[in-house]
Amino acid sequence: MNINECFLNLSRSLDFSRQGLMRHHQRTALIAAKIGKAAGLQEEELFELFQAAIIHDIGITSWQEKAGLGTFEIDAPWQHCRRGYELMQRNSSLNHLAGIILSHHDHWSGANPSGLVKHHIPLASRIIHLADRVEILVGRNANVLDQSSIIMEKIQRFRGGLFDPDLITILEEIVKRDSFWFDLISPWEKECLDTIVPLRRIPIETDYLLDIARLFAQVVDAKSSFTYRHSQGVAMIAKYMGGQIGLPEEECALLEIAGLLHDIGKLSVPTELLEKPGKLTVSEYNIMKQHAYYTYWLLKPVTQTFPLAEWAAYHHERPNGRGYPFGKSDEELEPNARIITIADIVVALREERPYRSSLGWDQIAIIMNKLMAVEGLDKEGVSIILDNQRELDQKWSALS
Ligand SMILES: [Fe+2]
Ligand SMILES: [Fe+2]
Ligand SMILES: [Fe+2]
Numbered sequence: 001m002n003i004n005e006c007f008l009n010l011s012r013s014l015d016f017s018r019q020g021l022m023r024h025h026q027r028t029a030l031i032a033a034k035i036g037k038a039a040g041l042q043e044e045e046l047f048e049l050f051q052a053a054i055i056h057d058i059g060i061t062s063w064q065e066k067a068g069l070g071t072f073e074i075d076a077p078w079q080h081c082r083r084g085y086e087l088m089q090r091n092s093s094l095n096h097l098a099g100i101i102l103s104h105h106d107h108w109s110g111a112n113p114s115g116l117v118k119h120h121i122p123l124a125s126r127i128i129h130l131a132d133r134v135e136i137l138v139g140r141n142a143n144v145l146d147q148s149s150i151i152m153e154k155i156q157r158f159r160g161g162l163f164d165p166d167l168i169t170i171l172e173e174i175v176k177r178d179s180f181w182f183d184l185i186s187p188w189e190k191e192c193l194d195t196i197v198p199l200r201r202i203p204i205e206t207d208y209l210l211d212i213a214r215l216f217a218q219v220v221d222a223k224s225s226f227t228y229r230h231s232q233g234v235a236m237i238a239k240y241m242g243g244q245i246g247l248p249e250e251e252c253a254l255l256e257i258a259g260l261l262h263d264i265g266k267l268s269v270p271t272e273l274l275e276k277p278g279k280l281t282v283s284e285y286n287i288m289k290q291h292a293y294y295t296y297w298l299l300k301p302v303t304q305t306f307p308l309a310e311w312a313a314y315h316h317e318r319p320n321g322r323g324y325p326f327g328k329s330d331e332e333l334e335p336n337a338r339i340i341t342i343a344d345i346v347v348a349l350r351e352e353r354p355y356r357s358s359l360g361w362d363q364i365a366i367i368m369n370k371l372m373a374v375e376g377l378d379k380e381g382v383s384i385i386l387d388n389q390r391e392l393d394q395k396w397s398a399l400s
Pocket of ligand 3: 291315316344
């Protein structure tokens with residue numbers, strides 16, 4: 001697995017907003033990596049800086065909060081720093097990034113809720129803070145070079161206040177190259193990052209990928225109170241079904257990963273749609289349908305070791321060919337994709353929705369049997385669910 005590629009692609013899910021798919025995390029990571037390199041960071045530190053920068057705003061839960069951070073001087077950015085810190089701290093593979101995320105808006109001169117000031121603020125946090133503020137100053141509609149001196153003047157006004165003065169000196173040096181600015185709006189932004197951040201390829205470690213998947217699942221589930229444990233639930237059921245079918249433990253863990261990430265594309269859907277108390281209009285439903293498409297493309301580059309994107313993103317496909325968004329046919333859907341589909345349906349029926357309460361097992365059985373007859377849902381998979389209701393309920397209530 002190429003970790004850079006994995007982080008880079010999953011982080012795109014954090015960049016959806018009312019304006020569409022922005023590239024805030026990638027561009028911030030690119031600026032941060034350039035400052036870090038010029039500051040003389042070693043390979044290991046540079047890699048850590050990249051990892052933190054590419055997900056620095058992971059603690060944001062709403063588009064409204066995200067929009068607020070688009071203004072240069074922000075009153076209270078601490079909430080998303082604290083939330084991001086907590087998410088990272090709970091994550092055994094990524095907790096070394098927690099402190100960096102916590103302080104990524106810390107003012108150089110203080111006072112900060114982290115209690116840190118000046119050189120006590122982690123260097124990576126100071127770099128991300130500066131990179132982040134440069135990034136939001138780059139307007140999308142004007143020539144980037146035309147903006148450079150205005151952006152730098154604004155940044156320089158906060159030397160020694162918001163920002164570490166030494167880092168500004170480094171920035172002043174690197175922005176003299178036109179390519180610094182061209183890179184920010186370049187379609188080859190990813191390639192630019194690859195030239196700076198040391199490439200990390202590791203053999204696939206399932207536990208590591210599981211931890212990353214858990215992190216993003218928490219971000220997706222936090223988007224609406226109706227789905228606060230949806231991804232977790234789908235992952236749990238998919239893993240359980242795999243076990244019942246007799247799949248090896250390793251494959252069950254991969255199913256769990258696919259379950260955790262199956263709705264990552266939902267970060268492209270406005271919360272109002274997820275929480276609309278009535279039926280969606282045709283155009284609202286068209287927006288909703290995009291989520292499975294985005295899941296596919298967010299996950300496709302993450303790993304080539306197993307078909308993660310195909311298992312995760314086909315959960316609204318149906319064996320009768322009437323699903324979305326790819327209109328896959330029976331032969332094109334592999335067994336593990338069908339498992340995620342069934343897990344998703346059961347969890348959705350078991351959950352409350354803004355327009356209905358949670359359904360009981362009798363109703364679920366009627367619906368599942370109907371879907372089996374009409375849409376071709378897998379008989380074996382449906383039986384596993386309907387035959388193990390009590391055990392599933394227990395597992396369900398044990399979810400946090
Ligand atoms: Fe932030
Ligand atoms: Fe940011
Ligand atoms: Fe979905």
